[in-house]
Structures are given as structure tokens and as C-alpha cells.
Amino acid sequence: MITISLCMIVKNEEHTLARCLDSVGDIPDEIIIIDTGSTDKTKTIAATYTNHIFDFQWCNDFSQARNYSFQQATQDYILWLDADDMLQPEERKKLLQLKQTLQPSVDAVSMLYHVAFDEYQNVITDTRRIRLVKRSKSFQWVGIVHEDLQLDTTYVHQASDIIVTHASEKKTKSRRNIEIYEQALRHNQTFSMQDVFHYARELTVHGEYEKAIPFYETCKTAKEISLENRVFVYHQLATCYAMMNEIEKEEEITLQSFQLDVPQPVFCCRMGESFIRKEQYEQAIFWYTVALEMKPLSRYEWSIQQDIYRTWLPHKQLAFCYYQLGEYEKSYHHNQNVLTYLPDDPDTQKNVAFLQAVQQKG
Known part of the structure; x- marks a missing residue:
């Protein structure tokens, strides 16, 4: 079974850090926390999970901070997360299974990333990212912001169906980036x-x-x-x-x-x-x-x-188009499909009620 270092960079994450760390449980063999200047209780919270807490002088470059976090790792593989990321219980089970079964020949594992959700918790933005890398391969972070992992040589990649969920509590757009x-x-x-x-x-x-x-x-x-x-x-x-x-x-x-x-x-x-x-x-x-x-x-x-x-x-849009063409049954069908995603959408609810009445009269 492989061993895992969880590496994170944080700043003023007192509201989300514990949730993130609790979501991965005891799967990581070590937790590395790089603090870039917190003024809240972030470091105090981190200290209840790990002794490996390091200060990093912020230099307006996320990749430098990420690379510094990787330099502190000592285990076979490195997993990275942000403080406002988390694993749902089923995904944690998958991560544990991955840890128990991953072949040492694999250099990097990618995972799905659910980035944003609507009010009904439908995923509206998602992507795939490299999440777990072999420490000995010396992957490097590049990019000032929205940094990414790179390796100049070829490597063995495994695509996983594990889902990391981004669960930010910040409601306003920051101009920081x-x-x-x-x-x-x-x-x-x-x-x-x-x-x-x-x-x-x-x-x-x-x-x-x-x-x-x-x-x-x-x-x-x-x-x-x-x-x-x-x-x-x-x-x-x-x-x-x-x-x-x-x-x-x-x-x-x-x-x-x-x-x-x-x-x-x-x-x-x-x-x-x-x-x-x-x-x-x-x-x-x-x-x-x-x-x-x-x-x-x-x-x-x-x-x-x-x-x-x-x-x-x-x-x-199909519901609208079919309505314009007088094909009310098809319009009704597509409005009903909208409600499977947006069950409380008032316009669609009105459309369904109206089309039901039209069809009954017909």
C-alpha cells in the first residue's frame, strides 16, 4: 500500500479547513500545511490535525507556494487540496481504495473536480485535474495564479473517478487574482x-x-x-x-x-x-x-x-421553439425536462400549467 502526504497552502481559512481535513480522515499519512499569512484561527485549527505547519512569505505566486509545500513532503505520493475543497463520504471510500490498490508504476492520478453548483446542487462547472503524484518524480507547479502541475518527461497516468468537490463559502468575487x-x-x-x-x-x-x-x-x-x-x-x-x-x-x-x-x-x-x-x-x-x-x-x-x-x-429553448411552432405536446415535454434540473423554476412551472390547460381544451 502506498503512503500519502496531503499538501495544502492556506490563508485565513478558519471556516473551511476543518471540513476539508475531516473529509479525508486518516487516509493521508502526513499533512503538510503551508500558511501564507493567516490572521484568523487557521493555524490553530491546523495544529489539531498536524505538527507539520510552515510559514511561507507570500510573493504573489501560487506556484512557488505549492512547490514549497511539495518540498516538505516525505511520503510516497503527494495529494493536494485547497481548504475549500472536500471529499463526500463515497469519494473518501474511493480514495482509500485507491491508496490500497494503486500500482507503484503509476506516477500521477487525475480526479474529477466539481467546481460550481446551482441552487439545486446541479453541477454547472467541472473539470479534471492531476491530484496525486509520485513524490520521486518531482512534479513542478507552474503559473502565477490557477497554477498547474507539470513534468518535462513522460509519466504514467491513471484516470480516477474520484470526485473532489469545491465548496467555497465566499459569495463575492475577489479581484485578488x-x-x-x-x-x-x-x-x-x-x-x-x-x-x-x-x-x-x-x-x-x-x-x-x-x-x-x-x-x-x-x-x-x-x-x-x-x-x-x-x-x-x-x-x-x-x-x-x-x-x-x-x-x-x-x-x-x-x-x-x-x-x-x-x-x-x-x-x-x-x-x-x-x-x-x-x-x-x-x-x-x-x-x-x-x-x-x-x-x-x-x-x-x-x-x-x-x-x-x-x-x-x-x-x-426547445420548449420555447416548439411552443412558437404550435407543437404544444413537445413543448410540454421539454418544460417537464427542465423541471428535473430546476424543480422550482417559476417560469417553467407556469409554462407547464399553461400547456396542460391548452392540451386539456384540445
Whole structure:
């Protein structure tokens, strides 16, 4: 059986740290906590779980802090988590089984990451990340913010179905990440393509769409960007243009995305929306149906997935389109499907009640 060091970097995480550590239980053989300047009870809480607590002088670079945490590890493998991550009980069982059965020839294990949820606890954003690595392989963290693990040589990877859940209690968007990037720019720090990609994402999240566009344009042709992330770049570009009400540019980017790979659900939905704007409902139905029927491609697990484009959103738009065409039974069917994801959605509930009445009269 392998041994595991859990490595974490923390700052002012008194509300979530215990939950995270309790969720993994005694599976880690050692816990390494790197504190980057807490002023609350974080270190006191950490001390009830481990003696391995280290201070790190914050330098506006998450990868340096992560690498420092890995340097303190002494066990066979290193697991990393953030303080607002956790494992649900079933996932903890899977992690224990992995610990008991993992072959020493495996250098890295990836896990699914459920990043964000809606009010009904449907997963709305998810991805896959390397979570467990062999210490002797000396994986390195790269990236100022939204850091990632890299190894310059080939390595043996195992994909796990373990799910790590991001359960942040922070309700407001912090500008911390943007400020870190912009300080680096002011100091003429060289950005990796990963940094460019994530800086553009941060700008988009904070509504700075026009500023984000040239950074996405840089990523469009960069060889360092994987196919699945390149497709995501096109999605983000289209989003920026849509939010700036430059609809022709949004549609242009959507069509360009089809040259990269088979049409992904997000772009199928964009095509559907384009035809709705033109009141061409049959064409819109075609694209929303494709979005629903497309089977997920495993390689896209490594990109940022937004599940609404293959779940309730196409159903909601199909319900609207069929209603416009007078096909009330089909509209009713798709409204009912929306309620399986959004059971308390008032508009959909009204639609269902109205369509029931229409069908009864008919």
C-alpha cells in the first residue's frame, strides 16, 4: 500500500479547513500545511490535525507556494487540496481504495473536480485535474495564479473517478487574482501561455470583456494550448462579444469553432440562439437537439465544462421553439425536462400549467 502526504497552502481559512481535513480522515499519512499569512484561527485549527505547519512569505505566486509545500513532503505520493475543497463520504471510500490498490508504476492520478453548483446542487462547472503524484518524480507547479502541475518527461497516468468537490463559502468575487496578474505585468514579468489564458478568464469573470479579447486572441493559435482548451478559448471569445452586444462577431467565432472539432454543446446552443433571434425555430430546434444528444468526449474532461449546455438550457429553448411552432405536446415535454434540473423554476412551472390547460381544451 502506498503512503500519502496531503499538501495544502492556506490563508485565513478558519471556516473551511476543518471540513476539508475531516473529509479525508486518516487516509493521508502526513499533512503538510503551508500558511501564507493567516490572521484568523487557521493555524490553530491546523495544529489539531498536524505538527507539520510552515510559514511561507507570500510573493504573489501560487506556484512557488505549492512547490514549497511539495518540498516538505516525505511520503510516497503527494495529494493536494485547497481548504475549500472536500471529499463526500463515497469519494473518501474511493480514495482509500485507491491508496490500497494503486500500482507503484503509476506516477500521477487525475480526479474529477466539481467546481460550481446551482441552487439545486446541479453541477454547472467541472473539470479534471492531476491530484496525486509520485513524490520521486518531482512534479513542478507552474503559473502565477490557477497554477498547474507539470513534468518535462513522460509519466504514467491513471484516470480516477474520484470526485473532489469545491465548496467555497465566499459569495463575492475577489479581484485578488487580477491584481496579482496586473502587478506582474507592471513588473514586466514574462507570462506563460497558461498565465495569458487564465488572466483572460479572470478579466471575463469581472466583466472586462474588451480587455480580455486580445489575450484570448493570443491563445487561439498558441501551440501550448490543448485542443479542448482552445475550444474553450473560442467559447470565451464568443461570450465577450455577446456581452458587448457584438452579435455578428459572436456568430463568426461560433462558426470558426466548428473547424477545430466536432461541434460542442455550447456552440450548438449559440447556433440555436442565433436562429431564435431570426425566428427560424426549426433550425434552432436542430441545434438544440444536437446539444442534448451529443455524447461527452473524454478529452474534454480536462477543459472547463459547463454542463448547462447539455442539460436544462437546450430543453428550455426547445420548449420555447416548439411552443412558437404550435407543437404544444413537445413543448410540454421539454418544460417537464427542465423541471428535473430546476424543480422550482417559476417560469417553467407556469409554462407547464399553461400547456396542460391548452392540451386539456384540445
